[in-house]
Amino acid sequence: MYWPEIGNLADAEQASNQGFWAAVVCAVITALFATIAATSGNAVAGIGPVAYADAAVFAVIAWRIRARSKSFAVIGLVLFVIEKIFQLATQPLSLGFGILVAIALLLAFITGVRGTFAYHRIKEAQSLEQAATQDA
Numbered sequence: 001m002y003w004p005e006i007g008n009l010a011d012a013e014q015a016s017n018q019g020f021w022a023a024v025v026c027a028v029i030t031a032l033f034a035t036i037a038a039t040s041g042n043a044v045a046g047i048g049p050v051a052y053a054d055a056a057v058f059a060v061i062a063w064r065i066r067a068r069s070k071s072f073a074v075i076g077l078v079l080f081v082i083e084k085i086f087q088l089a090t091q092p093l094s095l096g097f098g099i100l101v102a103i104a105l106l107l108a109f110i111t112g113v114r115g116t117f118a119y120h121r122i123k124e125a126q127s128l129e130q131a132a133t134q135d136a
Contacts, residue, residue: 003107003111004111004115006114006115006118008122009119009122009123009126011115011118012115012116012118012119012122013068013115013119014115015111015112015114015115015116015118016065016068016073016112016115016116016118016119017066017112017115018108018109018111018112018115019065019073019076019077019108019109019111019112019113019115019116020062020065020066020112021062021108022076022080022105022108022109022112023058023059023061023062023065023076023109023112024058024059024062025105026055026058026080026105027055027056027058027059027062028055030047030051030052030054030055030058031051031052031055033045033047033051034047034048034049034050034051034052034054034055037049037051045091045098046087046090046091054083057079058076058079060072061075061076061079062076065112065116068116068119068120069116070113070116070117070120073109073112073113073116073117074113076109076112077106077109077110077112077113080105080106080109081106084102084106
């Protein structure tokens with residue numbers, strides 16, 4: 001599930017969708033914690049109301065990954081890794097159970113990058129194949 005074989009266009013789309021769902025989960029969880037922080041007046045796990053901007057960024061990343069954008073697939077992965085490194089450096093005790101979720105999301109983002117790149121590689125090969133058969 002977390003390291004699927006990518007042999008055709010459908011496999012590539014499915015793998016790419018893992019990156020989409022990882023970004024959606026990041027956006028939703030961040031927005032949820034930002035809402036809790038905004039209503040309670042206290043930061044939750046180091047997340048304050050300012051995190052709505054972060055949630056919006058992950059929502060845009062999800063939207064663009066769904067459109068099979070290679071650059072946004074990579075940006076989503078890199079941003080997620082940077083945020084987890086920052087979280088570990090500033091709040092090492094906040095990880096606990098979150099480390100399992102972080103590992104699952106990391107693998108989903110990596111699979112999303114793999115799937116998005118494979119999608120474009122397979123689409124290009126199909127286009128070249130169609131062009132070759134039309135010329136013949």
